[in-house]
Amino acid sequence: MTESLKTKTMKAVLHALSYGNIEVEASRKLADLKRLDPMKIFYRKLDASVYNGDYHVPIRLYFPTEEAMIKGIEEGHALPVLLFFHGGGWVTESVENYDRVCARMSQSTGRIVASVEYRLAPEHRFPIGLLDCYAAARALYTDRFLLHTDPDEITIVGDSAGGNLAAAVSLMAKASGEFKPRRQILIYPALNNCYTEASSYPSVKENGEGYLLTAGKMEDYLNLYQRSPKDRENPYFAPLLAEDLTGLPKTLILTAELDPLRDEGEAYGKRLLEAGNQVEIHRIPGAFHGYFALGIKFLHVQESFGYMNAFLKENS
DSSP states (O other), X not given: OOHHHHHHHHHHHHHHHTOSOOOHHHHHHHHGGGGOOTTGGGOOEEEEEEXXXXXXXXXXXXXXXXXXXXXXXXXXXXXXXXXXXXXXXTTSOOTTTTHHHXXXXXXXXXXXXXXXXXXXXXXXXXXXXXHHHHHHHHHHHTTOSSSOOOGGGEEEEEETHHHHHHHHHHHHHHHHOSOOOOEEEEESOOOOSOOSTTOOOHHHHHSSSSSSSOHHHHHHHHHHHOSSGGGGGOTTTSGGGXXXXXXXXXXXXXXXXXXXXXXXXXXXXXXXXXXTOOEEEEEEEEEETTGGGGOTXXXXXXXXXXXXXXXXXXXX
């Protein structure tokens, strides 16, 4: 197959996968295909939960080694933790669907990953899922969890909508003063409130069609997540709207070149930097939104873990 034919074939596949708007049940069934993972039986994991009011928020723990599992659970050592919020437009995906991603993240970073099963829209609209994530963060940072945790050894991580939730949790923690995150890693985060022609970001227009995640789908996700249009003005809904970004965690932002969310992630990083925070921003060349799910052997994922491990090492 010639290179030009390969390119045409790839574009045709991307166009087909990028077609249409979000239909909740169909999108969830498609996402659930990720549960068919023959490697699951080999993952070192444990299920736990925390309270958000009367609601139990499930949290799945992934351990890099058997030794880390014994030290963390049986011996009560305070080991480094990545508190992870999964993507899926606040509407689809789950801890179960992210099993492979989180297990590989734990192995690749040598840290425990705590993946939060926050409630999804449209059944549970903003801010319910965010408050589930905040409750999980508060429990870990104040050492009221199954694991004994050192707040200085916790890093908040999220991809896509999970990146939005991670940024919002950091903003909420600053406002409440209940705990203070030291580090956050935002992977192609959704941080804005508009993906129509009115958007000021070139990536929405350049990458808004034909690259899996479309601008139209992002608008669908926002409509499903919000209770009313007024929510779009809330910085916890769209962290780019926050006026005061001082005093926030050391931040690593990874964006994908061919992603409609690319420019808003980089703009948020620049604003954090201007507000006096320590920030790293890396754009992954040739990458699409959602590439993290492709597995550790994929070059974009390996590059990302390189940045993540360097960031964690330098800021521990």
